[in-house]
Amino acid sequence: MKAAAFAYLRARNIGEVFAALAEHGSDARVLAGGQSLIAALNLRLSEPRLLVDITGLSELRGIVVTPAGLRIGALTRHVEILRSAEVARHAPLLAQAVPHVAHAAIRNRGTIGGSLALSDPAAEYPAVALACGAVMHLHGPDGRRDVPAEAFFRGLYETALGETELLEAVTFPPPPADARHAFDELSRRHGDYALVGIALRAGLRDGLVRNLRAAFVNGGLRPVLATSAAAAAEGLPPAEAAEAAAAALDRDLDPPGDHHASAAMRLHLARVLTRRAIHSIGSAA
Amino acid sequence: MDNPLSDLDRPNSYIGRSVPRPNAARLLAGQGRYVDDLRLPRMLHAAFLRSPFAHARIVSVDTAAARAMQGVAGVFTRADMDGVCTPWVGTLAHFTGLKSAPQGPLAGERATWQGEPVAIVCARSRAEAEDAAALIDIEWEELEPLPPLAAALEAAPLHPELRDNLAFTRAVDVGGADSAFALEDSVVVEAAFRTGRHTGVTLEPRAILADWQPGEEKLTVHHSFQAPHMMREVLSKHLALPEAAVRVVCGDVGGSFGIKVHIYPDEIATCVASRLLGRPVKFIADRLESFTSDIHCRDHEVAARLAVGPDGRLRALEMDDVTGIGPYSVYPRTSAVEGNQVVNLTGSWYALPAYKARLRVAFQTRTPTCQYRAVGHPVAVAVTEGLMDLAAERLGMDPAALRRLNLIPDDAYPHTSPAGLRFEALSLQKSFDKLLAMMDYDALRRDQAEARSRGVYRGIGLASFVELTNPGPAFYGIGGAPISAQDGTMVRLDPGGSVTVSSSVTEQGQGTEAVLAQVVAHQLSIPVKDVRVVTGDTERTPYGGGTWASRGAGIGGESALQAARALKANILALAGAVMQADPSDLDLRDGQVVDAAGAPRMAMAEVGRLGYFRVDLLPPGFQPEFSVIRHWLPRQYPFAFTNGAQASYLEVDPDTGFVKLLGHWVVEDCGTVINPLLVDEQVRGGVVQGIGAALLEECLYDERDNLLTGSMADYLVPMMGEMPDIAVGHVETPTKESVLGAKGAGEAGTAGAPAAVMNAINDALRPLGAAKIQQQPATPERILRALGKV
Amino acid sequence: MSETILRLTVNGEAVEATAPARTHLIDFLRERLELTGSHAGCEHGVCGACTVRVNGDAVRGCLVLAAACEGAEVWTIEGLTATGEVAALQEAFRERNALQCGFCTPGMIVAAAELLRDVKSPTREEIRDHMSGNYCRCTGYHAIVDAIETASRA
Numbered sequence A: 001m002k003a004a005a006f007a008y009l010r011a012r013n014i015g016e017v018f019a020a021l022a023e024h025g026s027d028a029r030v031l032a033g034g035q036s037l038i039a040a041l042n043l044r045l046s047e048p049r050l051l052v053d054i055t056g057l058s059e060l061r062g063i064v065v066t067p068a069g070l071r072i073g074a075l076t077r078h079v080e081i082l083r084s085a086e087v088a089r090h091a092p093l094l095a096q097a098v099p100h101v102a103h104a105a106i107r108n109r110g111t112i113g114g115s116l117a118l119s120d121p122a123a124e125y126p127a128v129a130l131a132c133g134a135v136m137h138l139h140g141p142d143g144r145r146d147v148p149a150e151a152f153f154r155g156l157y158e159t160a161l162g163e164t165e166l167l168e169a170v171t172f173p174p175p176p177a178d179a180r181h182a183f184d185e186l187s188r189r190h191g192d193y194a195l196v197g198i199a200l201r202a203g204l205r206d207g208l209v210r211n212l213r214a215a216f217v218n219g220g221l222r223p224v225l226a227t228s229a230a231a232a233a234e235g236l237p238p239a240e241a242a243e244a245a246a247a248a249l250d251r252d253l254d255p256p257g258d259h260h261a262s263a264a265m266r267l268h269l270a271r272v273l274t275r276r277a278i279h280s281i282g283s284a285a
Numbered sequence B: 001m002d003n004p005l006s007d008l009d010r011p012n013s014y015i016g017r018s019v020p021r022p023n024a025a026r027l028l029a030g031q032g033r034y035v036d037d038l039r040l041p042r043m044l045h046a047a048f049l050r051s052p053f054a055h056a057r058i059v060s061v062d063t064a065a066a067r068a069m070q071g072v073a074g075v076f077t078r079a080d081m082d083g084v085c086t087p088w089v090g091t092l093a094h095f096t097g098l099k100s101a102p103q104g105p106l107a108g109e110r111a112t113w114q115g116e117p118v119a120i121v122c123a124r125s126r127a128e129a130e131d132a133a134a135l136i137d138i139e140w141e142e143l144e145p146l147p148p149l150a151a152a153l154e155a156a157p158l159h160p161e162l163r164d165n166l167a168f169t170r171a172v173d174v175g176g177a178d179s180a181f182a183l184e185d186s187v188v189v190e191a192a193f194r195t196g197r198h199t200g201v202t203l204e205p206r207a208i209l210a211d212w213q214p215g216e217e218k219l220t221v222h223h224s225f226q227a228p229h230m231m232r233e234v235l236s237k238h239l240a241l242p243e244a245a246v247r248v249v250c251g252d253v254g255g256s257f258g259i260k261v262h263i264y265p266d267e268i269a270t271c272v273a274s275r276l277l278g279r280p281v282k283f284i285a286d287r288l289e290s291f292t293s294d295i296h297c298r299d300h301e302v303a304a305r306l307a308v309g310p311d312g313r314l315r316a317l318e319m320d321d322v323t324g325i326g327p328y329s330v331y332p333r334t335s336a337v338e339g340n341q342v343v344n345l346t347g348s349w350y351a352l353p354a355y356k357a358r359l360r361v362a363f364q365t366r367t368p369t370c371q372y373r374a375v376g377h378p379v380a381v382a383v384t385e386g387l388m389d390l391a392a393e394r395l396g397m398d399p400a401a402l403r404r405l406n407l408i409p410d411d412a413y414p415h416t417s418p419a420g421l422r423f424e425a426l427s428l429q430k431s432f433d434k435l436l437a438m439m440d441y442d443a444l445r446r447d448q449a450e451a452r453s454r455g456v457y458r459g460i461g462l463a464s465f466v467e468l469t470n471p472g473p474a475f476y477g478i479g480g481a482p483i484s485a486q487d488g489t490m491v492r493l494d495p496g497g498s499v500t501v502s503s504s505v506t507e508q509g510q511g512t513e514a515v516l517a518q519v520v521a522h523q524l525s526i527p528v529k530d531v532r533v534v535t536g537d538t539e540r541t542p543y544g545g546g547t548w549a550s551r552g553a554g555i556g557g558e559s560a561l562q563a564a565r566a567l568k569a570n571i572l573a574l575a576g577a578v579m580q581a582d583p584s585d586l587d588l589r590d591g592q593v594v595d596a597a598g599a600p601r602m603a604m605a606e607v608g609r610l611g612y613f614r615v616d617l618l619p620p621g622f623q624p625e626f627s628v629i630r631h632w633l634p635r636q637y638p639f640a641f642t643n644g645a646q647a648s649y650l651e652v653d654p655d656t657g658f659v660k661l662l663g664h665w666v667v668e669d670c671g672t673v674i675n676p677l678l679v680d681e682q683v684r685g686g687v688v689q690g691i692g693a694a695l696l697e698e699c700l701y702d703e704r705d706n707l708l709t710g711s712m713a714d715y716l717v718p719m720m721g722e723m724p725d726i727a728v729g730h731v732e733t734p735t736k737e738s739v740l741g742a743k744g745a746g747e748a749g750t751a752g753a754p755a756a757v758m759n760a761i762n763d764a765l766r767p768l769g770a771a772k773i774q775q776q777p778a779t780p781e782r783i784l785r786a787l788g789k790v
Numbered sequence C: 001m002s003e004t005i006l007r008l009t010v011n012g013e014a015v016e017a018t019a020p021a022r023t024h025l026i027d028f029l030r031e032r033l034e035l036t037g038s039h040a041g042c043e044h045g046v047c048g049a050c051t052v053r054v055n056g057d058a059v060r061g062c063l064v065l066a067a068a069c070e071g072a073e074v075w076t077i078e079g080l081t082a083t084g085e086v087a088a089l090q091e092a093f094r095e096r097n098a099l100q101c102g103f104c105t106p107g108m109i110v111a112a113a114e115l116l117r118d119v120k121s122p123t124r125e126e127i128r129d130h131m132s133g134n135y136c137r138c139t140g141y142h143a144i145v146d147a148i149e150t151a152s153r154a
Helices: A014-027 A037-042 A078-083 A085-090 A092-100 A112-118 A124-132 A227-233 A238-252 A263-283 B004-009 B024-028 B064-068 B126-133 B149-154 B177-182 B228-238 B265-277 B287-293 B337-345 B377-395 B399-406 B428-439 B441-453 B512-524 B552-579 B604-613 B676-695 B748-768 B780-786 C025-032 C077-083 C087-096 C105-118 C124-130 C142-152
Strands: A007-010 A028-031 A050-053 A063-066 A069-073 A135-140 A143-148 A153-155 A166-172 A179-186 A196-205 A208-217 B044-050 B056-062 B072-077 B117-123 B137-142 B166-173 B187-199 B207-213 B218-223 B246-249 B281-284 B296-308 B314-324 B354-362 B457-469 B487-493 B499-503 B531-535 B587-589 B592-594 B600-603 B627-632 B640-652 B659-669 B726-730 C003-010 C013-020 C051-054 C057-060 C073-075
Touching: A014 A028, A014 A050, A014 A166, A028 A037, A063 A085, A069 A085, A078 A092, A078 A112, A085 A092, A092 A124, A092 A179, A092 A196, A112 A124, A112 A166, A124 A153, A124 A166, A124 A179, A124 A196, A124 A208, A179 A263, A196 A263, A208 A227, A208 A238, A208 A263, A227 A238, A238 A263, A263 B780, B024 C087, B024 C105, B044 B126, B044 B265, B044 B287, B056 B117, B064 B072, B064 B126, B072 B126, B072 B265, B117 B126, B117 B265, B149 B296, B149 B314, B149 B354, B166 B337, B177 B296, B177 B314, B177 B354, B187 B377, B187 B676, B207 B265, B218 B228, B218 B265, B228 B246, B228 B265, B265 B281, B296 B337, B296 B377, B314 B337, B314 B377, B337 B354, B337 B377, B337 B457, B377 B399, B377 B457, B377 B748, B399 B428, B399 B457, B428 B441, B428 B457, B428 B640, B428 B659, B428 B726, B441 B457, B441 B640, B457 B748, B487 B552, B487 B604, B499 B512, B499 B552, B512 B531, B512 B552, B552 B587, B552 B592, B552 B600, B552 B604, B552 B627, B592 B604, B600 B604, B640 B748, B659 B676, B659 B748, B676 B726, B676 B748, B676 C142, B748 B780, C013 C025, C025 C051, C051 C105, C057 C105, C077 C105, C087 C105, C087 C142, C105 C124, C105 C142, C124 C142
Parallel strands: A007 A050, A028 A050, B044 B281, B218 B246, B314 B354, B499 B531, B659 B726, C003 C073
Antiparallel strands: A063 A069, A069 A166, A135 A143, A135 A166, A179 A196, A196 A208, B044 B117, B056 B137, B072 B117, B166 B354, B187 B296, B207 B218, B207 B281, B296 B314, B457 B640, B487 B499, B487 B627, B587 B592, B592 B600, B640 B659, C003 C013, C051 C057, C051 C073
């Protein structure tokens, strides 16, 4: 089970990346932490001609607080997010989610940019980015552009990234003052991809649920924001909101069915997680 | 002093002592020598092209492009091998009616499972071999896969010459079952029990390095394997080489569990390729090909019912097992053994007056199945103990009380089970009582009730069981297989007083070598560090069966004991001759020959010096014999049965169907415990394999018989995060067949754990009115279905 | 074949070697440097047998390209044994028989050493959580948890 042959380029600056991507097009793949890509290479599920290693680009690292929110460089590793006081303070939903990402050895190497750019519906970060209304910062040969998470995740392993573009960073805007957060997922074993997961943010004013944003891991072929559930829950006390949101979920989700779980099972579990998440924000101080 | 068992009580006895394994420090330092760690001059790496279809005709094969690739030394198909290697058929004479088709090292005209090897590429590196394999052009004509299990029996025969897809069938009826079920006051419970297909997932995959040396006309095979002498016989026979021209070496083996005791086409093909190329060829199965080419196991559908009197006494058990084995019965152990064991074992640990059973073994177009840890036991135990819980519920009896009432009494041995199993001596009642005490059964019941009052659903599952160990020739040899039931150990005194032991049993991490060293050190009264053990080399060890069916300590250990005793007699004879003393007045103590008063008279090193370097000082005609070999096998009983009991305590989340394991308890009676540390870890490892079966592991196929669970992300093995701590206790009922009294301990954990877990799940769900779950693994989805929530 | 020239530090020694670009770190260590203590168990990042230390972090060696280790500091079980850094863990594993076939063991030790670096006296649950990416088919894990717990108190 050895990877097919490829050439390897360790990019020294972002210009080299753009040039390589422009020259090789879909025959080239960008290598960040490699925790998904190298497994796919070993399995020969992916056979690029060229790997462009961007891990030497220091401008893609780092966590900084900006007026627009918490900006996290694409090469920031899961373990750095896990240990970051800034993340805990400014992006609490992300902080709740990161312990669920794989195992320690994977978290030591895998990056937030790699995870977001892969757009795996079973991964945690895309759902968190959606629930938080995060903004993706893309950089290409023609310049930079920002894409909101809602527009970034387009389908199974499909994003708004152009063939020659890199995901440079992601910004998590400051959550509303009254926001409460809940991340939960159900996986068969620690660190496995979840059968279903939920990333939820909502306000609680006068004991009523407001502005709920819930995004689901494995709720469909791409991370899904449950807008019907949010509408159903709006303005209800948590216990009622939980039931109403759960009941509405079939309008939002179209979960995959496979040998791990049927679609019906995933929908059921999504409802369970929705109820639990809304209860938890309702009971949290 | 004449009774060596009496010195088991000596403070410095090595029997019953937790001595760390001598090979542990080396493995901890990364100094293992597994097959993949070996490199030989001019060595090539093999990769296989495997069938992407479950069933397909091979219309044509074009290997030209692969052969032309730089770095490729050879590409072979079945046609290239037919003159070098004869086919084999996986049948045994004592399994009357068992049939299978000839099988060769590569698929011939047809592939019959997804993953069957079709062509082998030998190249400078594994990566290049894979590159070349991708260039082999095969024209396939896809054929229909066989339908699942019972339906396969009605389908057109996979092998037309065999006429149907029934590989083997057996019926047992000791009489009385029909009438017992018909009795008006019989309480009858019944259920369908499904055990999924599993596979072994040894962390070190299968591995072989075949080295044909043309100059010597000799084949040396470095093999990750459990039974080197068997492999040698098979290679000798099918490659038409004298036995002495084949050497099989098993160094460090990274887990086996029965996976590495069968003849695999790709491993034979690797040996043939080495012979054809005159160069060493290494084949290391990668994880993906492991899932489709390692043997699978289980895959049983059992319909069973139990009749119980109103007093709770068992009256009759009836079961019907259909199992699937893939397209061939695996050579040479055959694939009929697991089903046969299910029929033999079901219900056998209870006082059961009547028993009726039928087994049907079907061919399938899936990976071949064969013997894997606890062969048949998990199925038989889950069926029996599942029925016991159903009966207890119907009778309104406590499940522990119902079991206690029906277990074969501890004073009722020897005992013969309805299917004809002979039990020398078991401790079913004592073990069960000890289990209840260890787990504090009553306290757990109180905790369960308290939890339920909070809406938390916990369950207790119990299972008693027997385990077949130390098999004699009746297992395989009688049927014509080249599988030795005896083992041999050579014990050699070295001149300086240390001892070298070589044995035909093998080490895959169980601690076989530690056990042999302890037995020998104990007999000779020397420090265990002065004993070196060699295993796993057909040129350097006595002939014997190897390690499988929980036989290493029981059979290999006894042969070591007998050899050490013989060596001791020879040592004392020399000492007696030198000291002009009667050897029967002498003994060995702490590295010294001692006299009847226990006074040291001669150090072992002095014995060695005289025996090897100064024979001239010994009386004329006295020849020291310091290399002694003894072979041993059990003869009075075909198997040494062990017994035990297990309990599981767990919590089910009725909203998600997720199961959280809270505790697990085992009491095991494997006779004399030589090294508690090793035995306990055998039990714990086995338990977790059983938990894997009950909750996680399953080889799933789609409707075209494509394997859906062909990676470690899809086939879920137990990992550390979900497994519980496991309490292990012992009862010791030594077998009287051997001096050592040890029976096997390797499979008990796997035998009993699934039943305990399944019963605990059903116990947890009882207040929710759920349907019973008798399908393993009990996945969250199956649990939610039983609750009617999905 | 696209060979890459690599300069890195392995077990404290400077190493210069070539490897095809597609070679993952474990094959590089095992085949080019003859450091066979690290094992390839699944090569898709699930089993943890290949866990080695790269730039101070325990990582899955099968998910790291050798080519990406230019300039890196790599430690394997051989080096960690030689320095004595993992001696307490090794002794605890040996005493407790927390290994059987030994194939997972080097990866277990590297992963456990990282836990003990970060957490002084981990609970059994923390041990099970941290080690949940390392597969062992032999032991049932209980003994491994015991051994790590013992080593943490050494």
